[in-house]
Amino acid sequence: MTHPEAAVLGVYETVLYARDVEATARFYAGPLGLRALEASEGLGAVFRLDDGGVLLIFDPERASEPGRYVPAHGARGAGHIAFSVGAGGLAAFAVRLQAAGIEVEREITWGQGGRSLYVRDPAGNSVELIEGEAWPA
């Protein structure tokens, strides 16, 4: 008989916060090209990533209200997320971001060989796109 393991497989939901959920969601659906799902709760935007993960954009005021069906949360200030892109994806995104008038805040080549570029979403969150690895295996 096998014993079910208490093991985490990966991150299923990542959350970023934005007071203006709609404007921020347009950034992720537009220049970043993420696929939006219907958000049943009405308090945020939901995106499904190609690897099965989910990105949530929540209004921290509403997400932190007590008495919600799910446990309350909600952070203020700039958050951070990094998205992985495939080979050639970083160059392709650089072109698309420039066309959309989005300024690249920083570009970094990591010791692990990966390369990143950083932009800000409309809420001020630091958004990184990375091709390759920034951390050891």
Added chain:
Amino acid sequence: MTHPEAAVLGVYETVLYARDVEATARFYAGPLGLRALEASEGLGAVFRLDDGGVLLIFDPERASEPGRYVPAHGARGAGHIAFSVGAGGLAAFAVRLQAAGIEVEREITWGQGGRSLYVRDPAGNSVELIEGEAWPA
């Protein structure tokens, strides 16, 4: 000739914030069983997930200091993350969490068939473990 695509593959880094990084990191390395990497920057803790993703625990005071090598970020207040677990994983985690004296704040069965349990990390972030799906494909 193929044209490189500006396409996001998935979330590479997810960040949670904690003033006491060490105490919070012990929660993720202990009861949650995540694998810690050496954090070269010294301002946070880094965990590698089995699917290749990375979880960062950062002190928001230090991560938001201007003049860092990477763009500044740092949020205050409770964040949220959901981790996927395999078949039987939720029951196994319930046993492990109880043994560690960690209270389950809420259990939910989703319309999509998935089941979740929620706990708090030492910094107050809402941590969800989910078996199956909470969102449409």
